[in-house]
């Protein structure tokens with residue numbers, strides 16, 4: 557079984573297949589031998605809470621969108637609603653992309669403890685689950701990407717449009733209706749050993765509720781009691797809805813549609829639309845090829861808001877040891893290197 561340190565090691569041949577493959581060829585016998593056994597059958601209470609928790613997490617933000625539209629018609633439109641929705645989206649999604657993903661999961665840069673705490677709290681406000689579960693699940697995804705054991709791959713699936721839709725559903729949200737794997741803990745052991753990060757993880761419900769209370773309070777400050785309700789809806793529920801589906805699109809869309817300039821050993825793709833909406837996370841083939849790189853948009857035109865935040869933090873002295881792939885590593889994976897950047901630290905290997 558491969559170790560986590562092997563994530564991102566050189567792969568065989570580059571592929572430039574630009575569009576989805578409807579059928580994924582069977583895994584080689586040597587790989588199958590290394591795969592984990594079939595997941596256990598979980599108890600009824602675990603299945604019950606996982607299913608209903610996900611159902612409410614998906615439907616309540618959707619109901620919020622409907623309520624938001626209705627109230628805009630009844631009470632009138634305000635730019636405060638747009639500002640609260642976009643402002644809270646950028647803040648909390650930065651907690652996911654810069655914090656949960658690039659910092660905690662892949663250690664693509666280092667920062668101070670207060671910044672770690674802040675990023676952990678902001679990411680928790682997205683209602684995407686506690687920090688350690690998120691990190692464990694995502695490391696599991698990289699370890700078994702698009703193979704058996706990947707918690708949310710759209711591959712493999714049957715041929716034809718029906719198979720494609722089933723794969724898409726499973727990768728987008730279907731996976732969340734099942735309980736977490738029992739061994740998820742061991743994938744985030746390094747973080748669990750740190751009391752501050754355990755605190756951020758254990759107080760997840762508090763941070764999540766805070767992500768609803770803050771926009772409600774700001775709405776009240778600008779627009780009175782009606783603003784408290786609409787702030788809760790637009791800066792809370794609708795913002796959560798957007799964050800959920802954009803993040804889930806990285807799992808579904810970015811493993812199906814887009815370009816694949818680098819040999820990553822899986823079906824990850826660069827998708828420009830998700831690249832922009834997910835603050836840089838949609839350059840997903842780049843990310844799977846160089847998992848520890850702080851920069852996902854490796855070309856100058858690949859907009860990567862999250863890397864911009866990391867660069868700004870670096871400029872302010874709040875981020876250091878920012879990891880980037882070397883030009884040689886970029887070339888080895890199949891595409892000529894972009895003009896800059898010179899790396900501070902080679903990004904090919906996870907340092908665990």
Ligand SMILES: [Zn+2]
Pocket residue numbers: 697701806807811824840844
């Ligand atoms: Zn992926």
Ligand SMILES: [Zn+2]
Pocket residue numbers: 657661662694698843847
């Ligand atoms: Zn990742």
